[in-house]
Amino acid sequence: MADDKQMSEEELLALIGMYEKAALGSSVSVGPSVGGSVKPTGQQMTTLELDRYNALNAYFARPLGNEIPDRSQIVLPELRDTIEWIMPTLMRMFVGSGKPVQFDPEAPGDEDQAEIETEVVNWVFMRQNPGVIILHDFLKDALMLRNGYINSYWLKKRKTSVERYSGLGEIEVTTLLQDAEQKGDEIEILEQQETITQVDTPMGPQPQSTFDIKLRRTTQVGQVKVECVPPEEMRVSPQARHGFDESPFTEHECKKTRSELKELGFDADKVDAISQATPDWLDLIALARDEVTDQLGEEEPTDPASQQCSLRTVFIRVDFDGDGITELRRVMVGGDKILDNDECEEVSYSYGSPIRMPHRHVGISYYDLLYDLQVIKSTLFRQALDNLYISNNQGYAVDWQKVNMGDLMTSRPGRIVRTDGPPEGAIMPLSTPSNMMSQVVPALEYCDLQREMRTGIGKDTMGVDADSLQDVTKGGQLAAMSAASMKVELVARLLAEGVKDVFLKIHNLLRRHQDKPLTLKLTNRWVEVNPADWRERTELIPNVGLGSGNREEARANVMLLGQAQSQLASFGLVGPKQAYNTFRKVTHLLGFENPTEFAMDPDSPEFAQYQQQHQPQPNPAVQVAQIKEKGAMDRAQLDAQTTAQQTQSKQATENAHLQGQLIQAQAAESSARLQAQAEIIHAAAQGGADRDVQLAQINSQEFQTVLKVIGQIVASQLKQNAAADAGAMVNQDVSEVQRGS
Numbered sequence: 224m225a226d227d228k229q230m231s232e233e234e235l236l237a238l239i240g241m242y243e244k245a246a247l248g249s250s251v252s253v254g255p256s257v258g259g260s261v262k263p264t265g266q267q268m269t270t271l272e273l274d275r276y277n278a279l280n281a282y283f284a285r286p287l288g289n290e291i292p293d294r295s296q297i298v299l300p301e302l303r304d305t306i307e308w309i310m311p312t313l314m315r316m317f318v319g320s321g322k323p324v325q326f327d328p329e330a331p332g333d334e335d336q337a338e339i340e341t342e343v344v345n346w347v348f349m350r351q352n353p354g355v356i357i358l359h360d361f362l363k364d365a366l367m368l369r370n371g372y373i374n375s376y377w378l379k380k381r382k383t384s385v386e387r388y389s390g391l392g393e394i395e396v397t398t399l400l401q402d403a404e405q406k407g408d409e410i411e412i413l414e415q416q417e418t419i420t421q422v423d424t425p426m427g428p429q430p431q432s433t434f435d436i437k438l439r440r441t442t443q444v445g446q447v448k449v450e451c452v453p454p455e456e457m458r459v460s461p462q463a464r465h466g467f468d469e470s471p472f473t474e475h476e477c478k479k480t481r482s483e484l485k486e487l488g489f490d491a492d493k494v495d496a497i498s499q500a501t502p503d504w505l506d507l508i509a510l511a512r513d514e515v516t517d518q519l520g521e522e523e524p525t526d527p528a529s530q531q532c533s534l535r536t537v538f539i540r541v542d543f544d545g546d547g548i549t550e551l552r553r554v555m556v557g558g559d560k561i562l563d564n565d566e567c568e569e570v571s572y573s574y575g576s577p578i579r580m581p582h583r584h585v586g587i588s589y590y591d592l593l594y595d596l597q598v599i600k601s602t603l604f605r606q607a608l609d610n611l612y613i614s615n616n617q618g619y620a621v622d623w624q625k626v627n628m629g630d631l632m633t634s635r636p637g638r639i640v641r642t643d644g645p646p647e648g649a650i651m652p653l654s655t656p657s658n659m660m661s662q663v664v665p666a667l668e669y670c671d672l673q674r675e676m677r678t679g680i681g682k683d684t685m686g687v688d689a690d691s692l693q694d695v696t697k698g699g700q701l702a703a704m705s706a707a708s709m710k711v712e713l714v715a716r717l718l719a720e721g722v723k724d725v726f727l728k729i730h731n732l733l734r735r736h737q738d739k740p741l742t743l744k745l746t747n748r749w750v751e752v753n754p755a756d757w758r759e760r761t762e763l764i765p766n767v768g769l770g771s772g773n774r775e776e777a778r779a780n781v782m783l784l785g786q787a788q789s790q791l792a793s794f795g796l797v798g799p800k801q802a803y804n805t806f807r808k809v810t811h812l813l814g815f816e817n818p819t820e821f822a823m824d825p826d827s828p829e830f831a832q833y834q835q836q837h838q839p840q841p842n843p844a845v846q847v848a849q850i851k852e853k854g855a856m857d858r859a860q861l862d863a864q865t866t867a868q869q870t871q872s873k874q875a876t877e878n879a880h881l882q883g884q885l886i887q888a889q890a891a892e893s894s895a896r897l898q899a900q901a902e903i904i905h906a907a908a909q910g911g912a913d914r915d916v917q918l919a920q921i922n923s924q925e926f927q928t929v930l931k932v933i934g935q936i937v938a939s940q941l942k943q944n945a946a947a948d949a950g951a952m953v954n955q956d957v958s959e960v961q962r963g964s
Contacts, residue, residue, distance in 0.1 A: 228544075228545025228546075229543065229544055229545050230541070230542070230543045230544075230545065232561050232564075235541070235543065235554065235561065235564070236556070236559065236561065238539070238541060239472075239474075239535075239537055239539065239554065239556065242458075242460060242471070242472040242474075242539065243458055243474065245460070245461065246458035246459055246460055246461070246472060246474065247271055247457075247458070247459045247460070247461055247463075247584060247585060248271050248272060248454070248455065248457055248458050248459065249270070249272070249458055250270060250272050250507070271369075271585065272455065272507060272508065273507075274369075274590075275368050275369075275454065275455055275508055275511075276507050276508060276511045277590070277594075278302075278367055278368055278588060278590035278594075279367070279368075279508070279511035279512060280511055281302045281303075281590055281594055281597060282300070282302050282303050282306070282367055282590075283300075283303070283511075283514060284298040284299070284300035284303060285298065286298060287598060287601065294605065294609055295604075295605040295606075295608040295609050295612070296605070297601065297604060297605055297608065298597070298601045299597060299600045299601045299604055300597075301593050301596055301597035301600060301674070302367070302589060302590055302593050302594065302597055305589055305593055305674065305678055305680050306363065306366050306367060306589055308680050309366065309589075309678070309680055309711055309714075310359070310362065310363060310366075312708070312711055312715075313362050313711070313714070313715050313718070314355075314358065314359060314362070316712075316715045316767045317358050317362075317715070317719070317722065317767060318354075318355060318358065319811075322341060322342075322345050322766055323345070323348075323358070323719070323722050323726070323765065323766055323767070324341075324344070324345070324719075324722060324723050324726040324763050324764070324765050324766065325341045325763070325764050325766055326338075326340050326341045326344070326730075326760055326762065326763055326764075327762035327763070327764055328762075329758075329760065329761075329762050337760075339745065339750060339752060340730065340752075340757060340760070342743070342745040342750075343733070343741065343743060343745070343752055343754070344726050344729050344730050344733070345726075346743055346745070347447050347449075347729055347733070348449060348725070348726065348729060351446065351447065352447070352448065352449040354449075356451075357373065357449055357450070357451045358722070360451040361373055361451050361575065361718075361721070361722075362718060364451070364453070364454050365575050365576060365577050365586075365588070365718055365721075366577050366588060366589050366714075367588055367589065367590060368454045368455075368588055368590075369454070369576060369577075369585050369586050369587065369588040369590075369591070370454055370457075370574050370575070370576050370584070370585060370586060371451070371454065371574065371575050371576075371718070371721065372451070372452040372453075372454055372457050372475075372572055372573070372574050373449060373450070373451055373452065373572070373573045373574075373721065373722075373725050374448075374449070374450045374451075374452050374475065374571055374572050374573075375447065375448070375449050375571055375572075375573065375725050375728040375729055375732065376447075376448055376571040376732070377445065377446075377447060377448070377732050377735075377736045378444065378445065378446055378447070378448035379443065379444065379445045379488070379736075380443075380444055380486045380487050380488065381441055381442070381443060381444075381486050381488065382441070382442045382443075382444045382486070383439060383440070383441050383442075383486075384439070384440050384442075385413070385437065385438070385439050385440075386437075386438055386439075386440055387435075387436070387437050388434075388435070388436045388437075388438075389435045389436075390433050390434075390435070391433060391434045391435075391436065392431070392432070392433060392434075393432060393434075396434055396436065403440065406442070407442075407443060408440050408441060408442045408443075409440070409441040409442075410438055410439075410440055411438060411439040411441070412436060412437075412438045413437045413438055413439055414435075414436070414437035415434060415435070415436050415437075416434065416435040416436075417432055417433070417434055418432070418433050418434075418435070419431070419432050420433070445736065445738075447729055447732050447733060447736075449725065449729070452475055452477075452572065453508075455506075455508035455509075456475055456476050456477055457473075457474070457475055457572070458472070458473070458474040458475075458476065459472070459473055459474075459584055460472040460473070461584070463584040464582055464583070464584065466570075466573075466574075466724065467538070467570040467572055467573075467574070468569060468570060470538075470570070470584075471539065471540045472537070472538070472539050472540075473537070473538040473539075473570055473572060474535055474536065474537045474538070475535070475536045475572065476533060476534070476535045476536075477533075477534055477536075478500050478531040478532065478533060478534065479531065479532060479534045480528065480529050480530065480531055480532070481494050481495065481497070481527060481528050481529075481530060481532060482528040482529065484497075484532065484534065484557060484562070489555070489557070489562045489563065490562070493557065493560055493562055494532070494557065494562070495527070496558075496560065497532040497533075497557045497558035497560060498532070498558045498559075499523070499530050499531065499532060500531045500532050500533040501533075502523065532557055532558055533557070533558055534555065534556070534557050535555070535556040535557075536553065536554075536555060536571075537553070537554040537555075537556060538551060538552070538553055538554075538567070538570045538571075538572075539551075539552055539554060540552075543564070550566050551566065551567055551568075551569070551570070552564060552565065552566050552567065553565055553566075553567040568731070568735075569728070569731070571728065573721050573722075573724040573725045573728065574721055575717065575718040575719075575720060575721025575722070576717060576718075576721075577589070577714045577717060577718060578592075578714070578717070579717055589678060592677045592678060593674060593677070593678070596670050596673060596674055599666075599670055600667055600670050603663050603666050603667060603670075604663070604667070606659065606663065607659050607660050607663040610655075610656055610658065610659040610660070611658070611660070613655050613656075614655055614658065616634060617652055617653065617655060618652075618653040618655070619631065619650055619651065619652055619653060620650075620651045620652075620653055621649060621650050621651075622648070622649045622650075624643070625642055625643040625644055625648070625649040626640065626641075626642050626643075626649050626650060627640060627641040627642070631650075678710060678711075679708060679709065679710030679711045680711070712767075715767045716765070716767055718767075719765035719767040720765070722765065723763050723765050726763060727760075727761075727763060730757070730760060731759075733754035733757070734754050734755065734757050734759070737753075737754040737755065738755065740752060740753040741753075741754070748827065777812055778809075778812050778813075781805065781808050781809055781812060784805055784808075785805055785809075788801065788802065788805060798825075799825040799830075800825045800826070803818075803822065803824060803825055806818060806821075806822055
C-alpha cells in the first residue's frame with residue numbers, strides 16, 4: 224500500500240458530511256417533490272425528523288393546530304393510551320421470563336456451557352447495566368418513533384477520585400499502596416501529615432507514627448456498557464436493510480463534556496480545540512420531548528471542562544488505506560476534528576421496529592396507525608362538547624332597545640332581565656341542535672373498533688365489561704383474548720430480534736475484551752467463568768415466542784404436560800431431571816425467577832449430598848430372606864467343592880500306586896539290563912566271533928527300553944502334579960466358603 228493512496232482526514236470528513244446529508248433522520252434529508260393525489264403539486268415530502276416531532280406532540284396530546292377560539296380545544300391522547308396499555312404486556316414478555324435471550328448448544332456436550340454463557344450475558348445486561356430501563360425506553364421509542372436503538376460497547380476510561388484516610392499506621396499505608404499496585408491503580412499523594420505518639424509497650428514507652436493522607440486514585444475501568452440511544456440522534460444510510468452490518472454508514476451524534484472526552488482517552492489538545500455544541504432549545508426533537516417549559520432553561524457553564532461538545536460516532540465502510548477494498552472503520556469526530564480513526568469488527572448499534580417494512584430500515588409506528596383516529600375522535604368529542612355547552616348556555620334574539628343588555632349578558636342562576644314592555648316581544652330563545660352525544664358515541668365506538676383491528680388493543684386486552692361476560696363462556700373469552708393479543712405478540716417478536724442482536728454483541732465484547740475471570744452467583748450457585756475461553760456463537764433464541772397465549776393458558780398447558788409426565792413415569796420414561804424442568808417452567812410462569820429456592824436441581828451437589836444422607840432403609844424381612852438364600856447357595860457350593868476334592872484325592876492315590884508299580888518295573892528292567900551286559904562282557908572275553916554284531920543288537924534294544932521307561936515316568940509325574948494343583952485349589956475354595964459362612 225502506497226502512502227499517497229491513503230485517504231486524508233479532510234477527505235474522510237467530506238465523505239462523512241456527504242453521507243450525513245442523505246442519511247435517514249437528517250434535518251436536510253428530504254425527498255423529491257411529488258404531486259397528484261398524494262401531495263399538492265410542488266410540496267416536498269416531510270423528513271423523518273418532522274414525523275418524529277409530530278409523533279411526540281401526538282403522544283403528549285398537544286394542540287392539533289385547527290383549534291377555534293372560544294370553542295372546545297380538547298385533544299384525546301389516543302396514541303398515548305394505546306402505547307401505555309401495550310407497554311406492561313411487552314415488559315412482562317421480555318422481563319418476566321428472566322432471560323430475554325438464550326444461547327442454544329451448538330455441539331454434543333455443549334449444553335452446560337451454553338447455559339452458563341446465557342446466565343453471564345443476561346447478568347451483564349440485567350444486573351451490570353439497567354436492563355429494565357433499557358428495555359422500557361427501547362420498546363417505547365420503537366412504538367412511538369418507528370425504530371428503537373441500543374448501543375453495546377466496551378467502556379474503557381480513566382476514573383479519577385480523591386480519597387482521604389486518617390489514623391493509618393505504617394503497615395496500613397504500605398498495604399494500601401500494594402493493593403492499589405496489584406489492581407493497576409495509579410496513586411498520587413496530595414497531602415500527608417504524620418503524628419508521633421508515645422505508646423506503652425513491655426519494653427517501655429515507644430514512639431508510634433500515624434498518618435493522615437489525602438490521595439488521588441486513577442483507575443482504568445473496563446466493562447460492557449449498554450445504552451438506549453434516542454432515535455433522533457441516529458443517522459442511518461438509506462441503503463440499510465435488516466441490520467447495520469451491511470449498512471455503508473451509521474452515525475450517532477450526542478453531547479459530551481470536555482472532561483468526559485478526556486476520560487475516554489482522547490487527546491487533551493484536540494478536545495480543548497473543539498467548539499461548544501449548540502443548546503438543546505434549538506433542536507426540534509428536544510423541544511418536542513420536553514413536557515414542561517422548565518426543561519428549556521438550560522444554562523451554559525463558564526467552566527471549559529463542563530462545557531458540552533458534539534461527539535459523532537461514525538461507522539463507515541470506506542477504502543481508507545487505498546488497497547481497493549472497503550473496510551469497516553469507527554471514526555470518532557468531535558466538532559469538526561477527528562479524535563480517533565480505527566478499523567473495527569462490527570457496528571455496536573442494534574435496532575428494532577414494531578412493524579417492519581420489508582427491505583427498508585424505517586418501519587411503521589403506532590403513531591402512523593393511530594394519528595388519524597386521534598384527530599377524528601378529538602374532533603367528534605369537541606363537537607359533542609360544544610353542543611353541550613350551547614345547550615347549557617342557550618342563545619337569545621333580543622330587541623336591544625327594550626332589553627337591559629347588562630342583565631342579559633350576566634349568566635347566573637335565578638338572574639333577572641329587565642325589559643321595556645312585555646318580554647315576549649323583546650326576547651326570543653334561539654333554537655339549538657338536539658343533543659349530539661347519542662350520535663357521537665357510536666362514532667367513537669367505531670373508532671375504538673378500528674384501533675383494535677389495527678393494534679390489537681381493545682376491550683379484550685384492556686379489560687372486559689362484566690355485562691359482556693353473561694353471554695360468553697370462559698373458553699370463548701380466552702380465545703377472543705388470545706386472538707386480540709396476536710398483534711401484540713407479533714410486535715414483541717419483531718422487537719425481540721433487536722434484543723437478540725444486543726445479546727450477541729455483549730457475548731462478542733466479553734470474548735474480546737474481558738481479561739479477568741468473573742465470579743458470579745448464577746441460579747443459586749457460584750461459578751467462575753473466563754469469557755476469553757468462550758467460542759463464537761450464532762445460535763440464539765429469544766424467549767418471546769408467538770402463540771404462547773396469556774399466562775392462564777400457559778399455566779393450563781404446563782399442567783397438562785405434568786399429567787402426561789406422570790403417566791410416562793410408570794414406564795420409567797420420566798426421571799428427576801425431566802420433572803425438575805417442568806417445575807422450573809411452572810415457577811417462571813408464576814413469576815419466580817429462581818426455582819432452586821423451592822426445589823433442588825438434580826444436577827446440583829446439594830441433591831447428591833441429600834441422596835447420600837437419605838438412602839432408603841432396607842426391609843428386615845427381605846434381608847432375612849436374602850441371608851437364608853445366600854446361606855443355602857453357600858452350602859450347596861461347599862458340598863460340590865467337597866465332592867470334587869474327594870474325587871481328586873482318590874485320583875491322586877491311584878496315581879501314586881501306579882507310580883510305585885512303575886518304579887518296581889524300572890528296577891526289574893535295570894537288573895535285567897545289568898545281567899545282559901554281564902553276559903555280553905563274558906562272551907566278549909571268550910573272544911566270540913559275533914561280538915560286534917551282538918553288542919550292537921543289545922545296545923539297540925537297551926535304548927528302546929530306556930526311552931519307553933522314561934516316557935512312562937514323565938506321564939506319571941505330570942498326572943501327579945495336576946492332581947496336586949487341583950487338590951490345593953479345592954482346599955483353598957473350601958476354606959474361603961467356610962470363612963464366609
